[in-house]
Amino acid sequence: MKQLEKAFGNKLAIAIFIAPALILFTLVIPLPILHSFYMSLFKWDMLSTMTYVGFENYKELFSDGIFLSSIWHTIEITVLSLIFQVTLGLFLALCIVNITKGRKYFQNAFFIPNILSSAVIGILWFFVYNYDFGLINSILKSIGLDSLQQEWLSQKYVILALSITTCWQWVGYHMILYIAAISGISQDIIEAAIVDGAQGLKMVTKIIIPQIRPVLRVSIVLIITGSLKYFDMAWIMTEGGPDFASETIATYIYRTAFNKLQYGLGSAASTFLFVVSILVTVLINKFAAKREEVY
């Protein structure tokens, strides 16, 4: 139908429809990424003039012990988050799909933390972990386990404490994704597996996990990319402390740029974070896609 093609191929109409989104998106996301790379080649505190320093900022970045440890903390948080959220999320999902009563209550109970803002969660858990009046220590005290009381946000435990809070916040989200995926497995496959004698653990490892692999991949990508930009909890609860023990790449960027006014160095760290995010996403997608072909 000529008329149809003419109407829906109307170049002006296409431009009018797409322009607002395209312009806004380009101005706020891709262009600033390039701008950030450009600024990483300069020293600038916004007061004096910008001086071109080449890759000096990157050299400074990788000789800064705090930045290097922030990479390490980010990796620790990523690994702990993967372990806690994927295994617990999957376990909870498997439990919930097997019961009929109270399912709605459990889903809501586990998901509720995810809808709260990180400011609410961060401040709440800041109190939960407090040494003098915190929930954990006061429970330990009331059941006579005084000796187990800890300074939970101390250098020794802070990364673990932050990861537990993050798990509390996100495990319900991943659980919901897994429940949706498990419920989507076709009846034929389950029936055939039962006929073949798949039961219990075998059903989980041979049927369910391979069947929900695409969703597992999505959830792993989300946890890793989420951990790479880990900021809210670390900033709200500890501001990267004590003594930089919970500094992440993201809090480093924020501190360097907005507290220390070293915009060039902060931009170099941003560019580093961008490159790592892209690499990680591409790698996981490649790796996971290959594994899928096996099945």
Add this chain to the structure above:
Amino acid sequence: MKVFAKYIKLSPVAKVVIFAFLTFYSILTLFPLIWLVYNSVKTNNDFLANPFGLPQLSKLQLKNYYDAWVTMGIQRFTINSLIISSVSVIFSLIISSMAAYAIERMIWRSSQKVLNYFLSGIMVPIQIILIPLFINFKKLNLLDSRIGLLIPTVAFALPTSIFILTGFYKTIPRELEEAALLDGCSVYKIFYKIILPLTMPAFVTIAVFNFLGAWNDLLIPLVLIQTPEKMTLPVGLLNFRGMYGAELTKMFAAVVISAIPSIIIYFVLQDKLLKGMIAGAVKG
């Protein structure tokens, strides 16, 4: 979802064990929130003396809520958050539905490339763009302004919204548009009169999703807003954290107040929210 439990036959013992575990874990999950709520009506001294115990009914401190709402300024932060979140939702719906319509229903060669361009934005960590944004907004006098806060909030809502909407527009039959075209409608009129009304269910999902996203966001307003009068709820709360001192239980009340709107939205619109969440994650 019911199907699964029907096909896997578990022994009654296994069911009881699972049920007991889920119950225990749900209490573990909810208890920090319950603890927060009952301590928000204690006096500061009662709380410090016995942080775990329940409040005495004779000494309920409902005044904590009044103080948090009025004296601490939670009222103003809530209004600021409401304005930013609602206006950004409206703009993101308009802009993303127009773009999604052009990508999915109009006929042009690069439409898929443009879609992929938008979707690549889902993966970008927001920290990367904050420094250039801050510097350019300062030059443009957009720092510390509502408009300045709206721009990145809307932009970051676009990728997921466009993704969900293009998926939704795929399902609309072409015949509807053809009929309207034969009746003499222009493309603009088709979009406005035929497509937009059909989009409403998807709009609700995206609106809930984006509203909570904007409502909960910390980093953008933390960087772009400086005066307390313009702060949103998360930044305002964070500002108090440093000066809680003798006002711990008032701080608890402030945190409870901040949590209430999200919880109400969740319970009223949970199906829509979960739909958007699952749809958004599938692209991931």
